[in-house]
Amino acid sequence: MFKRTLISIMLTILLVVPGTSMVADEMNDMPTVFVRQDAALGSYLTDPDGMTLYMFTKDTVAGESTCYDDCAANWPPMTAEEPLTLPMLVHGELSLIDRTDGSKQLAYNDIPLYYWQGDKQAGDTTGHGVGDVWFVVAPGTEFGAGAPDMASPVATDMGTPAAAGDINVTLTEYSITADVSTLKVGQEYTFQLTNDGVSVHEFVVEKAGAKDEPLEADGKELEVEDIKPGATASLTMTFEEAGSYQVSCWVEGHYPAGMVFNLKVVD
Numbered sequence: 021m022f023k024r025t026l027i028s029i030m031l032t033i034l035l036v037v038p039g040t041s042m043v044a045d046e047m048n049d050m051p052t053v054f055v056r057q058d059a060a061l062g063s064y065l066t067d068p069d070g071m072t073l074y075m076f077t078k079d080t081v082a083g084e085s086t087c088y089d090d091c092a093a094n095w096p097p098m099t100a101e102e103p104l105t106l107p108m109l110v111h112g113e114l115s116l117i118d119r120t121d122g123s124k125q126l127a128y129n130d131i132p133l134y135y136w137q138g139d140k141q142a143g144d145t146t147g148h149g150v151g152d153v154w155f156v157v158a159p160g161t162e163f164g165a166g167a168p169d170m171a172s173p174v175a176t177d178m179g180t181p182a183a184a185g186d187i188n189v190t191l192t193e194y195s196i197t198a199d200v201s202t203l204k205v206g207q208e209y210t211f212q213l214t215n216d217g218v219s220v221h222e223f224v225v226e227k228a229g230a231k232d233e234p235l236e237a238d239g240k241e242l243e244v245e246d247i248k249p250g251a252t253a254s255l256t257m258t259f260e261e262a263g264s265y266q267v268s269c270w271v272e273g274h275y276p277a278g279m280v281f282n283l284k285v286v287d
């Protein structure tokens with residue numbers, strides 16, 4: 021009996037530790053859309069699982085979708101529940117617009133948002149440029165802006181795998197970018213990390229769409245925590261398998277706001 025009471029007291033203490041309740045609050049405030057970084061596309065909006073969201077330039081009336089039937093089968097409208105919340109530092113407005121079948125669709129600055137059936141996992145952007153009318157949506161895009169003028173590529177490799185060696189990574193509020201984005205299986209890379217921001221950041225290497233689940237090598241997690249503003253750090257590793265990966269920062273709220281960068285590893 022005494023033991024049980026002790027356990028229950030300890031549990032109570034654990035539950036009132038400062039910070040615990042704050043984390044819970046922030047979880048409730050999980051943004052409706054997230055931001056992601058891609059070497060070729062710059063920043064773009066995704067759903068909370070990292071699936072890319074697209075705009076349709078044939079939607080020419082603010083807050084109105086023209087994509088139905090076959091179109092909507094290929095480009096499913098994104099739906100969401102209230103409250104609608106944007107990540108930190110992302111300006112604009114989310115709303116739910118009415119579709120003719122009575123369903124609701126999420127819109128950003130009155131731009132209806134869609135998925136592409138060809139995308140299979142977080143980091144896929146295969147719908148971008150389809151028909152010259154479907155495009156990823158950069159944070160800050162206004163309705164009627166037309167085809168986006170994409171930011172200049174942040175990486176230099178653009179599909180050619182980088183040779184073994186250094187990869188320069190910059191962390192800031194709230195983005196994470198690397199100077200290469202295509203890597204090769206079996207090569208040893210060293211991520212040279214620089215925190216150019218004003219907050220503490222971290223660096224996690226994981227599978228595309230993973231949620232703070234660092235890869236492991238020799239029983240050690242491939243991550244660097246607590247990188248102070250202005251500090252540098254490094255992480256050396258070898259990818260054992262081809263596929264889609266991401267490097268990200270899981271300090272509370274940073275990942276949704278854009279601290280996730282797409283990496284491709286090829287044979």
Ligand SMILES: [Cu+2]
Pocket residue numbers: 220221222269270271274279
């Ligand atoms: Cu961070």
